[in-house]
Amino acid sequence: MKKYIIIALLGLISFASKAQSTDSTGKFGITINTSINGVLAPVRIVPSVTYTKGKNQLEFGFGFHPFNLEQERILSFELNQKHYPNGMSNKYNMYFISRATLINNRRNTFYPATYTYLFLNAGYGFEVHPIPGAGFFIGTNMTMGAFTYSKQSDTAHEMFQSQKMFEKFGYNLSLQVNIGYRF
Numbered sequence: 001m002k003k004y005i006i007i008a009l010l011g012l013i014s015f016a017s018k019a020q021s022t023d024s025t026g027k028f029g030i031t032i033n034t035s036i037n038g039v040l041a042p043v044r045i046v047p048s049v050t051y052t053k054g055k056n057q058l059e060f061g062f063g064f065h066p067f068n069l070e071q072e073r074i075l076s077f078e079l080n081q082k083h084y085p086n087g088m089s090n091k092y093n094m095y096f097i098s099r100a101t102l103i104n105n106r107r108n109t110f111y112p113a114t115y116t117y118l119f120l121n122a123g124y125g126f127e128v129h130p131i132p133g134a135g136f137f138i139g140t141n142m143t144m145g146a147f148t149y150s151k152q153s154d155t156a157h158e159m160f161q162s163q164k165m166f167e168k169f170g171y172n173l174s175l176q177v178n179i180g181y182r183f
Contacts, residue, residue: 026053029135031180033061033078038173039147040103040117043067046078052182057082057095063103076103082125093127097141099174111160113153118165121145121174135182143174 029050036043048061063076082095101119106112125141150165 026051027135027182028052029180029182031059031061031178033059033080033176033178035063035078035101035174035176037101037119039119039170040105044076044078044103046076048078048080048180050180050182052088055084055087057084057088071108073106073108074103076101078102088127091129091132093129094124095127095139095141096122096124097143098122099143099145111153111155111157113151113155113160115149115151116165117147117149119145119147119172119174121172123174125176136180137182138179140175140177143176145172145174146170147172 029052031048031050033046033048034043035046044063044065046061046063048059050057050059052058057080059078059080059082061078063074063078065072065074065076079100081098083097084093084095086094099119099121101117101121103115103117103119105115105117107115121143122145123141123143125139127137127139129137146169148166148169149163150167151161151163153160153162
């Protein structure tokens with residue numbers, strides 16, 4: 001039941017922030033996010049495609065992890081929704097962000113296991129346009145939220161039992177720096 005509530009809330013974010021309004025035409029862009037998460041050690045680099053309409057921006061990207069161990073395989077994807085209450089036309093713009101991140105981490109160590117993490121975060125950030133009128137921007141944000149994970153283990157020991165998603169929850173802090181361009 002918990003997972004259906006979370007999925008429904010994620011689907012309603014766009015309606016709450018008027019992302020479906022027809023007040024302006026949308027723009028596509030690209031951005032590169034670097035993210036440091038308080039739960040997982042690696043730094044993630046997430047190239048993303050953005051769609052901006054009105055005071056909202058939607059980002060979708062797949063991450064790669066340049067600092068993971070040889071024994072690890074990490075795959076991730078990220079979905080961000082940003083809302084700029086004062087618009088995006090100023091040199092300095094504040095925004096609210098909601099983020100959903102899914103990370104699959106396969107560890108081929110002495111006790112092999114596969115972890116799948118789901119992070120749901122919200123927070124705030126700011127963006128700077130160093131060249132006024134151009135589509136280039138630099139930004140940063142800080143988010144807090146909850147996470148859950150599932151574990152599939154190949155080891156038969158009690159300590160390494162498999163675990164289903166949504167059985168345990170935790171809290172996390174995430175920091176992100178990004179650069180991008182809106183066409």
